[in-house]
Structure formats: C-alpha cells, structure tokens
Amino acid sequence: xxxxxxxxxxxxxxxxxxxxxxxxxxxxxxxxxxxxxxxxxxxxxxxxxxxxxxxxxxxxxxxxxxxxxxxxxxxxxxxxxxxxxxxxx
Numbered sequence: 001x002x003x004x005x006x007x008x009x010x011x012x013x014x015x016x017x018x019x020x021x022x023x024x025x026x027x028x029x030x031x032x033x034x035x036x037x038x039x040x041x042x043x044x045x046x047x048x049x050x051x052x053x054x055x056x057x058x059x060x061x062x063x064x065x066x067x068x069x070x071x072x073x074x075x076x077x078x079x080x081x082x083x084x085x086x087x088x089x
Contacts, residue, residue, distance in 0.1 A: 001049065001050055001051065001078060001082070001087045001088065001089055002048070002049050002050070002087060002088060003042070003045065003046055003047075003081075003086060003087050004085065004086060004087060004088055005022065006020055006021055006022040007019070007020055007021075007086050008021065009034065009039055009042050009043060009046075015033050016033060016034040016035070016036065016038070016039035017031065017032065017033050017034075018032040018033075018034065018086065030084065032084060032086070037059065037062070037063065037073075038077055040058065040062055041055050041058050041059065041074065041077065044058050045058075052071060052074050052075045052078055053071065053074075055074035055075075055077065055078060056070040056071040056073070056074040056075075057070070058074075059073060059074055
C-alpha cells in the first residue's frame with residue numbers, strides 16, 4: 001500500500017486532520033481527523049510502500065500491545081484509509 005498523492009496530515013486546532021490538495025482531489029470534501037496513533041502511523045509511512053504488518057510493527061514499537069491486537073488495529077485503520085481513498089494497493 002501507499003498513501004495517495006494529494007493528501008497531507010496537518011495539525012489544526014490541536015487536531016490531526018487530513019487535507020487534500022491538487023486537481024485530482026478537487027472534489028474531496030470530507031474532513032478526516034485522526035487520533036494520535038493513526039497520525040503516528042501515517043507520518044511513519046508517508047512516501048513509502050507499506051504493509052499491514054509494517055503498520056502493526058510501528059504500533060508495537062510505540063505502544064505496549066500484543067502482536068495480534070497491533071495487526072488487527074493496523075489492518076482496520078489501513079482499510080478505513082483505503083475506503084476513504086487515502087491509500088491504494
């Protein structure tokens with residue numbers, strides 16, 4: 001997977017918010033906010049190809065959670081990102 005071009009994570013009023021830019025995303029009218037763990041994963045993989053497992057490894061590195069919980073959480077988040085058009089395979 002990879003984060004699609006034209007999306008950037010910014011801090012707005014102490015909230016992590018995805019901002020769309022560029023012609024490709026001109027019709028993108030959603031406001032997407034991320035919690036701190038999602039923002040941590042996003043910032044770690046910007047500009048890189050990544051897998052569910054790599055996201056899970058990031059979570060385990062940052063938080064005290066078991067491997068299966070990390071993989072479940074990372075997979076769920078990546079699928080949400082896909083559903084919103086933020087990332088692609």
